[in-house]
Amino acid sequence: MTQQRYQNGKQVIKRWDDVFKAVTAEPRRQLILSLSDAHPDETVPLPESAVNPNVPRDPAVLRQKLYHCHLPMLSDHEFITWDTEPLVAGRGPRFEEVAIVFESLQSSATDVPDSLVFGCQRLEQERQDGFDDPVAE
Template sequence: MVFSRYENGTDVIERWDRVFEAVAAEPRRQLIVSLLDREPDQSVRLPESAVNPNVPIAPERLERELKHCHLPLLADGGYIEWESDPFVASRGSRFEEVAVVFETLHSFAADVPDQLVLGCQRLERERQFG
Protein backbone atom coordinates (compact mmCIF):
# COMPACT_ATOMS: atom_id res chain seq x y z
CA MET A 1 0.00 0.00 0.00
CA VAL A 2 2.74 2.49 0.94
CA PHE A 3 4.72 1.65 -2.19
CA SER A 4 1.61 2.13 -4.33
CA ARG A 5 0.96 5.56 -2.79
CA TYR A 6 4.60 6.47 -3.39
CA GLU A 7 4.41 5.32 -7.01
CA ASN A 8 1.16 7.22 -7.57
CA GLY A 9 2.57 10.29 -5.81
CA THR A 10 5.66 10.21 -7.98
CA ASP A 11 3.54 9.87 -11.12
CA VAL A 12 1.34 12.82 -10.10
CA ILE A 13 4.38 14.99 -9.38
CA GLU A 14 5.88 14.16 -12.77
CA ARG A 15 2.59 14.90 -14.55
CA TRP A 16 2.24 18.29 -12.82
CA ASP A 17 5.86 19.11 -13.69
CA ARG A 18 5.15 18.33 -17.36
CA VAL A 19 1.92 20.39 -17.29
CA PHE A 20 3.69 23.43 -15.85
CA GLU A 21 6.55 23.05 -18.32
CA ALA A 22 3.98 22.92 -21.11
CA VAL A 23 2.33 26.16 -20.01
CA ALA A 24 5.61 27.95 -19.25
CA ALA A 25 5.84 29.70 -22.65
CA GLU A 26 3.41 32.20 -24.15
CA PRO A 27 3.03 30.57 -27.60
CA ARG A 28 2.10 27.29 -25.92
CA ARG A 29 -0.40 29.04 -23.63
CA GLN A 30 -1.98 30.84 -26.58
CA LEU A 31 -2.26 27.60 -28.53
CA ILE A 32 -3.89 25.76 -25.63
CA VAL A 33 -6.43 28.55 -25.14
CA SER A 34 -7.11 28.64 -28.90
CA LEU A 35 -7.85 24.92 -28.79
CA LEU A 36 -10.11 25.41 -25.76
CA ASP A 37 -12.16 27.86 -27.83
CA ARG A 38 -12.79 25.20 -30.49
CA GLU A 39 -14.82 22.02 -30.49
CA PRO A 40 -12.76 19.04 -29.29
CA ASP A 41 -12.45 17.56 -32.79
CA GLN A 42 -11.49 20.84 -34.53
CA SER A 43 -7.97 21.98 -35.34
CA VAL A 44 -6.53 25.49 -35.28
CA ARG A 45 -4.33 27.19 -37.83
CA LEU A 46 -0.72 27.91 -37.01
CA PRO A 47 1.12 30.12 -36.36
CA GLU A 48 -1.88 32.46 -35.93
CA SER A 49 -3.36 30.51 -33.03
CA ALA A 50 -0.15 30.79 -31.00
CA VAL A 51 0.16 34.59 -31.17
CA ASN A 52 -0.61 36.89 -28.26
CA PRO A 53 -2.59 39.70 -29.93
CA ASN A 54 -1.05 42.26 -27.55
CA VAL A 55 2.53 41.26 -28.35
CA PRO A 56 2.78 40.20 -31.99
CA ILE A 57 5.86 38.36 -33.22
CA ALA A 58 7.19 37.94 -36.75
CA PRO A 59 5.27 34.98 -38.25
CA GLU A 60 8.44 33.41 -39.69
CA ARG A 61 10.18 33.48 -36.32
CA LEU A 62 7.15 32.11 -34.51
CA GLU A 63 6.71 29.33 -37.07
CA ARG A 64 10.35 28.30 -36.60
CA GLU A 65 10.02 28.35 -32.78
CA LEU A 66 6.78 26.39 -32.95
CA LYS A 67 8.19 23.65 -35.19
CA HIS A 68 11.48 23.25 -33.34
CA CYS A 69 10.49 23.85 -29.71
CA HIS A 70 6.88 24.43 -28.69
CA LEU A 71 4.93 21.92 -30.77
CA PRO A 72 7.28 18.97 -30.15
CA LEU A 73 7.13 19.63 -26.38
CA LEU A 74 3.32 19.74 -26.38
CA ALA A 75 3.06 16.71 -28.67
CA ASP A 76 5.52 14.66 -26.60
CA GLY A 77 3.28 15.25 -23.58
CA GLY A 78 0.23 14.08 -25.53
CA TYR A 79 -1.37 17.52 -25.13
CA ILE A 80 -1.62 18.24 -28.86
CA GLU A 81 -1.17 16.71 -32.28
CA TRP A 82 0.15 18.80 -35.14
CA GLU A 83 0.87 18.71 -38.85
CA SER A 84 3.14 20.86 -40.95
CA ASP A 85 1.08 20.75 -44.18
CA PRO A 86 -1.39 22.23 -43.55
CA PHE A 87 0.21 23.84 -40.52
CA VAL A 88 -2.40 23.04 -37.85
CA ALA A 89 -2.74 21.69 -34.32
CA SER A 90 -5.50 19.79 -32.55
CA ARG A 91 -6.15 18.39 -29.09
CA GLY A 92 -4.10 15.39 -28.05
CA SER A 93 -5.15 12.46 -25.88
CA ARG A 94 -3.96 14.22 -22.70
CA PHE A 95 -5.15 17.73 -23.62
CA GLU A 96 -7.38 17.95 -20.54
CA GLU A 97 -4.30 17.89 -18.30
CA VAL A 98 -3.25 21.32 -19.59
CA ALA A 99 -6.77 22.57 -20.32
CA VAL A 100 -7.79 22.33 -16.67
CA VAL A 101 -5.16 24.93 -15.73
CA PHE A 102 -6.79 27.52 -17.99
CA GLU A 103 -10.37 26.50 -17.32
CA THR A 104 -9.75 26.93 -13.60
CA LEU A 105 -7.85 30.18 -14.05
CA HIS A 106 -10.60 31.62 -16.25
CA SER A 107 -13.33 30.60 -13.85
CA PHE A 108 -11.56 32.46 -11.03
CA ALA A 109 -10.54 35.52 -13.10
CA ALA A 110 -12.07 37.88 -10.53
CA ASP A 111 -9.62 36.58 -7.92
CA VAL A 112 -6.49 36.79 -10.08
CA PRO A 113 -4.20 39.72 -9.19
CA ASP A 114 -4.52 42.69 -11.55
CA GLN A 115 -0.89 42.45 -12.67
CA LEU A 116 -1.67 39.01 -14.13
CA VAL A 117 -4.92 40.12 -15.78
CA LEU A 118 -4.42 43.54 -17.34
CA GLY A 119 -3.09 42.99 -20.84
CA CYS A 120 -4.48 39.46 -21.09
CA GLN A 121 -7.58 39.80 -23.25
CA ARG A 122 -9.09 36.49 -22.19
CA LEU A 123 -8.81 37.14 -18.45
CA GLU A 124 -10.00 40.73 -18.87
CA ARG A 125 -13.07 39.44 -20.75
CA GLU A 126 -13.72 36.75 -18.13
CA ARG A 127 -13.51 39.35 -15.40
CA GLN A 128 -15.83 41.75 -17.19
CA PHE A 129 -18.48 39.28 -18.33
CA GLY A 130 -17.86 36.43 -15.88
Protein backbone atom coordinates (compact mmCIF):
# COMPACT_ATOMS: atom_id res chain seq x y z
CA MET A 1 0.00 0.00 0.00
CA THR A 2 2.74 2.45 0.96
CA GLN A 3 4.76 1.59 -2.14
CA GLN A 4 1.67 2.14 -4.34
CA ARG A 5 0.98 5.55 -2.76
CA TYR A 6 4.62 6.47 -3.30
CA GLN A 7 4.49 5.47 -6.98
CA ASN A 8 1.18 7.29 -7.49
CA GLY A 9 2.60 10.37 -5.78
CA LYS A 10 5.65 10.35 -8.04
CA GLN A 11 3.44 10.00 -11.11
CA VAL A 12 1.20 12.91 -10.08
CA ILE A 13 4.23 15.11 -9.36
CA LYS A 14 5.65 14.34 -12.81
CA ARG A 15 2.32 15.13 -14.49
CA TRP A 16 2.07 18.49 -12.71
CA ASP A 17 5.69 19.25 -13.64
CA ASP A 18 4.83 18.47 -17.28
CA VAL A 19 1.81 20.79 -17.17
CA PHE A 20 3.69 23.70 -15.63
CA LYS A 21 6.62 23.25 -18.02
CA ALA A 22 4.15 23.34 -20.92
CA VAL A 23 2.73 26.71 -19.87
CA THR A 24 6.08 28.46 -19.33
CA ALA A 25 6.31 29.80 -22.90
CA GLU A 26 3.88 32.22 -24.53
CA PRO A 27 3.59 30.43 -27.90
CA ARG A 28 2.64 27.23 -26.07
CA ARG A 29 0.06 29.08 -23.96
CA GLN A 30 -1.47 30.67 -27.05
CA LEU A 31 -1.59 27.33 -28.85
CA ILE A 32 -3.32 25.68 -25.89
CA LEU A 33 -5.88 28.49 -25.82
CA SER A 34 -6.45 28.21 -29.57
CA LEU A 35 -7.00 24.47 -29.28
CA SER A 36 -9.37 25.03 -26.34
CA ASP A 37 -11.45 27.33 -28.55
CA ALA A 38 -11.50 24.84 -31.44
CA HIS A 39 -13.74 21.79 -31.75
CA PRO A 40 -12.00 18.81 -30.06
CA ASP A 41 -11.46 17.02 -33.40
CA GLU A 42 -10.18 20.09 -35.28
CA THR A 43 -6.63 21.16 -35.93
CA VAL A 44 -5.49 24.77 -35.81
CA PRO A 45 -3.12 26.45 -38.27
CA LEU A 46 0.38 27.39 -37.22
CA PRO A 47 2.10 29.71 -36.57
CA GLU A 48 -1.07 31.89 -36.47
CA SER A 49 -2.63 29.99 -33.57
CA ALA A 50 0.45 30.46 -31.37
CA VAL A 51 0.65 34.26 -31.66
CA ASN A 52 -0.28 36.61 -28.84
CA PRO A 53 -2.44 39.26 -30.54
CA ASN A 54 -0.94 41.97 -28.30
CA VAL A 55 2.64 41.08 -29.19
CA PRO A 56 2.86 39.82 -32.78
CA ARG A 57 6.06 38.04 -33.75
CA ASP A 58 7.83 37.43 -37.03
CA PRO A 59 5.91 34.41 -38.42
CA ALA A 60 9.04 32.82 -39.92
CA VAL A 61 10.94 32.98 -36.63
CA LEU A 62 7.94 31.71 -34.68
CA ARG A 63 7.39 28.86 -37.15
CA GLN A 64 11.00 27.76 -36.68
CA LYS A 65 10.75 27.88 -32.86
CA LEU A 66 7.47 26.00 -32.95
CA TYR A 67 8.90 23.31 -35.20
CA HIS A 68 12.15 22.79 -33.29
CA CYS A 69 11.15 23.52 -29.69
CA HIS A 70 7.54 24.10 -28.67
CA LEU A 71 5.65 21.51 -30.72
CA PRO A 72 8.00 18.60 -29.95
CA MET A 73 7.84 19.39 -26.23
CA LEU A 74 4.04 19.55 -26.17
CA SER A 75 3.83 16.42 -28.30
CA ASP A 76 6.30 14.47 -26.14
CA HIS A 77 3.96 15.03 -23.18
CA GLU A 78 0.93 14.09 -25.35
CA PHE A 79 -0.73 17.48 -24.89
CA ILE A 80 -0.91 17.98 -28.66
CA THR A 81 -0.47 16.23 -31.97
CA TRP A 82 0.99 18.03 -34.96
CA ASP A 83 1.71 17.71 -38.67
CA THR A 84 4.20 19.57 -40.82
CA GLU A 85 2.46 19.97 -44.20
CA PRO A 86 0.51 22.03 -43.56
CA LEU A 87 1.84 22.99 -40.14
CA VAL A 88 -1.10 22.34 -37.82
CA ALA A 89 -1.74 21.13 -34.27
CA GLY A 90 -4.56 19.22 -32.62
CA ARG A 91 -5.45 18.04 -29.15
CA GLY A 92 -3.44 15.14 -27.79
CA PRO A 93 -4.61 12.43 -25.37
CA ARG A 94 -3.47 14.45 -22.33
CA PHE A 95 -4.72 17.84 -23.60
CA GLU A 96 -7.25 18.29 -20.79
CA GLU A 97 -4.44 18.14 -18.20
CA VAL A 98 -2.97 21.36 -19.56
CA ALA A 99 -6.21 23.03 -20.68
CA ILE A 100 -7.63 22.93 -17.16
CA VAL A 101 -5.03 25.47 -16.03
CA PHE A 102 -6.49 28.08 -18.37
CA GLU A 103 -10.09 27.09 -17.72
CA SER A 104 -9.46 27.57 -14.00
CA LEU A 105 -7.84 30.97 -14.53
CA GLN A 106 -10.64 32.13 -16.79
CA SER A 107 -13.35 31.01 -14.39
CA SER A 108 -11.76 33.03 -11.60
CA ALA A 109 -10.64 36.03 -13.68
CA THR A 110 -12.23 38.48 -11.26
CA ASP A 111 -9.89 37.17 -8.54
CA VAL A 112 -6.69 37.16 -10.61
CA PRO A 113 -4.31 40.04 -9.71
CA ASP A 114 -4.52 43.03 -12.07
CA SER A 115 -0.85 42.63 -12.94
CA LEU A 116 -1.71 39.30 -14.63
CA VAL A 117 -4.93 40.46 -16.29
CA PHE A 118 -4.30 43.76 -18.04
CA GLY A 119 -2.65 43.08 -21.38
CA CYS A 120 -4.13 39.57 -21.58
CA GLN A 121 -7.16 39.91 -23.83
CA ARG A 122 -8.78 36.68 -22.72
CA LEU A 123 -8.58 37.41 -18.99
CA GLU A 124 -9.63 41.02 -19.55
CA GLN A 125 -12.72 39.78 -21.39
CA GLU A 126 -13.48 37.12 -18.78
CA ARG A 127 -13.14 39.70 -16.02
CA GLN A 128 -15.43 42.13 -17.85
CA ASP A 129 -17.98 39.38 -18.46
CA GLY A 130 -17.81 38.46 -14.76
CA PHE A 131 -18.48 42.05 -13.71
CA ASP A 132 -21.33 42.37 -16.23
CA ASP A 133 -23.02 39.12 -15.13
CA PRO A 134 -25.77 39.89 -12.58
CA VAL A 135 -25.54 36.33 -11.22
CA ALA A 136 -21.89 36.93 -10.31
CA GLU A 137 -22.84 39.88 -8.11
